[in-house]
Amino acid sequence: MKFRCTVKERSLILNNNEQEKRSAGEKAVDFIKDGMTVGLGTGSTVYWLIQKLGKRVSEGLKVKCIPTSIHTERLAMNLEIPIVTFNEIDKIDIAIDGADEVDKDLNVIKGGGGALVREKIIAEFADQFIVIVDQKKLSEQLGKHFLPVEVTPFGWQATAKYIANLGCQVKLREEDEKIFVSDNDNYILDCYFEKIEDAAKLNEKIKMITGVVDTGLFIDMVDLCIVGKGSDTEIIK
Ligand code: 5RP
Numbered sequence: 001m002k003f004r005c006t007v008k009e010r011s012l013i014l015n016n017n018e019q020e021k022r023s024a025g026e027k028a029v030d031f032i033k034d035g036m037t038v039g040l041g042t043g044s045t046v047y048w049l050i051q052k053l054g055k056r057v058s059e060g061l062k063v064k065c066i067p068t069s070i071h072t073e074r075l076a077m078n079l080e081i082p083i084v085t086f087n088e089i090d091k092i093d094i095a096i097d098g099a100d101e102v103d104k105d106l107n108v109i110k111g112g113g114g115a116l117v118r119e120k121i122i123a124e125f126a127d128q129f130i131v132i133v134d135q136k137k138l139s140e141q142l143g144k145h146f147l148p149v150e151v152t153p154f155g156w157q158a159t160a161k162y163i164a165n166l167g168c169q170v171k172l173r174e175e176d177e178k179i180f181v182s183d184n185d186n187y188i189l190d191c192y193f194e195k196i197e198d199a200a201k202l203n204e205k206i207k208m209i210t211g212v213v214d215t216g217l218f219i220d221m222v223d224l225c226i227v228g229k230g231s232d233t234e235i236i237k
Contacts (some may be wrong), residue, residue, distance in 0.1 A: 017136060018044075020228025021047075022228065023232060024048075024133060024134065024233055025045050025046060025132050026052045027233040028049050028226055029053050031096070031130060031224075032061070033093075034062050034063075035062055037065075037066065038063050038064070038092070038093065038094055039065075039066050039096065039126050039129075040076060041095065041115075041119060042069040042071060042115040043113045045133060045228075046096070047075065050075050050079065063081070063082065064084045066083070066089065068118040070183050092125050092127065093128065094127065094129075095122050095126035095128070095129045095130070096130045097129075098113075098132055099131045099133050099137055099218075100112040100145040102138055102222075103140065106225055106236065107220065108131055108142075109147055109148075111147075111148030111188065112145070114148065114150075114173065114183075115183065116150055116214060116215070120214055120221075128223050129222055129223050130226060131225045132225075133226070134228045135227055143194070143195045147193060147202075148188050148190055149189045149191055149215045149216065150184070150186045150188055151211050151212055151213060153181075155211050156172065156187050159189070159209055159212060162209045162211075163209060166205055168191040168193040170190070171191075172187060172189060172190075173187070173188040186213055202217065223237070
């Protein structure tokens with residue numbers, strides 16, 4: 001016998017956090033119009049965006065999507081969402097992605113999933129950049145979440161020392177007891193600051209260090225944030 005439940009029952013089954021991710025992810029699809037080239041982010045909130053977008057595509061919506069990770073590319077391809085590369089486009093109309101922390105000025109920390117470099121390239125190139133989050137991600141001042149920094153494997157130990165000198169504890173990211181390797185074949189250093197006083201300045205300082213590819217600080221990049229609130233959403237500009 002197949003287990004069936006109503007939409008309302010289903011939303012009660014999903015825990016609140018997951019429900020909010022779903023609300024935000026699904027709402028974001030309203031911003032995608034016919035003919036657009038769309039940057040597709042990475043993570044568990046973006047999962048819901050991709051599911052709904054796949055449905056819209058099956059109903060006839062015409063889009064081209066550029067994924068920020070191999071994981072997202074696979075998810076989208078499974079739903080027959082058309083995928084393109086930078087070779088085939090000269091602009092991105094909209095990029096939609098999750099975030100690990102969002103402050104009141106819509107500066108964000110990203111990279112919890114290790115896709116920050118591709119995510120930043122795509123967000124920067126897009127005409128509009130939207131982040132989708134659950135309420136737990138909102139913060140007065142950035143720093144509650146650790147800051148992911150992508151670095152070259154060569155000399156990562158030296159790069160980590162220079163970053164630590166900026167006032168944080170640095171941990172090389174591991175997964176299943178192995179060093180985590182990004183889609184760009186780099187390593188991720190997770191940097192634990194007690195507080196980030198000036199995120200823009202910190203971003204510049206870390207980017208100056210040789211060996212750093214980029215940081216998870218996305219400063220002045222977000223146009224709009226969709227926050228899941230239960231099964232509803234709030235839009236912050
Ligand atoms: C991946 C990211 C993600 O967007 C971020 O970690 C949020 O993920 P989730 O929606 O699963 O909480 O930056 O590199």
